[in-house]
Amino acid sequence: xxxxxxxxxxxxxxxxxxxxxxxxxxxxxxxxxxxxxxxxxxxxxxxxxxxxxxxxxxxxxxxxxxxxxxxxxxxxxxxxxxxxxxxxxxxxxxxxxxxxxxxxxxxxxxxxxxxxxxxxxxxxxxxxxxxxxxxxxxxxxxxxxxxxxxxxxxxxxxxxxxxxxxxxxxxxxxxxxxxxxxxxxxx
Numbered sequence: 001x002x003x004x005x006x007x008x009x010x011x012x013x014x015x016x017x018x019x020x021x022x023x024x025x026x027x028x029x030x031x032x033x034x035x036x037x038x039x040x041x042x043x044x045x046x047x048x049x050x051x052x053x054x055x056x057x058x059x060x061x062x063x064x065x066x067x068x069x070x071x072x073x074x075x076x077x078x079x080x081x082x083x084x085x086x087x088x089x090x091x092x093x094x095x096x097x098x099x100x101x102x103x104x105x106x107x108x109x110x111x112x113x114x115x116x117x118x119x120x121x122x123x124x125x126x127x128x129x130x131x132x133x134x135x136x137x138x139x140x141x142x143x144x145x146x147x148x149x150x151x152x153x154x155x156x157x158x159x160x161x162x163x164x165x166x167x168x169x170x171x172x173x174x175x176x177x178x179x180x181x182x183x184x185x186x187x
Contacts, residue, residue: 008061008108010115013049015039019058025098027139033096034063041065047095050115052108062099062108064116068123069093071133071168075160090127091168092120094134113155114177121178124171132157132174136165 011018020034034049041047052062070088094116099108116132123129136152138145145165156177157167 007055008052009055010050010052013038013051017058018051018060020060023060024101026101029139030096030098061103062112064097064112065095066119067093075162089130091131091133092123092129094132117174117178120174129171131168131170133168
């Protein structure tokens with residue numbers, strides 16, 4: 001599931017270059033985040049947004065937003081070996097993953113998830129990062145929550161015991177995925 005595709009590019013979101021007006025993934029909250037909040041949160045160094053675009057075109061086909069955070073190990077089923085006594089461990093928080101309706105079903109979600117894995121892999125090597133954490137949105141009702149949770153599980157994410165909509169994936173698993181792709185984990 002590499003992020004290299006001849007006609008597609010993953011770029012840092014730049015509101016001056018990337019046209020977000022027509023983006024519609026079918027979930028108002030995710031559409032509005034890209035259109036109304038992403039620019040300000042990125043400018044204020046609260047998050048980083050990455051977009052998928054076709055080579056030479058400004059329209060956004062998909063995006064993800066990530067930021068750093070801390071997580072208390074008490075939220076996990078087992079305390080990680082080597083966790084500090086205070087119980088806080090560093091994580092990469094995945095805020096959103098969204099793909100425009102016109103591009104859904106073509107593997108862009110998987111490409112975006114692998115890009116998140118690559119970013120987590122790089123962060124872990126520079127500053128430490130124990131896991132990727134995310135909250136599955138419930139917009140659209142229970143069936144959509146179940147569908148989205150299943151999609152994240154397909155990448156190896158597991159639910160927290162205390163909250164099934166909060167999920168995590170340990171960096172040990174992320175490294176295995178990134179390093180399995182020739183040339184990806186060679187940095």
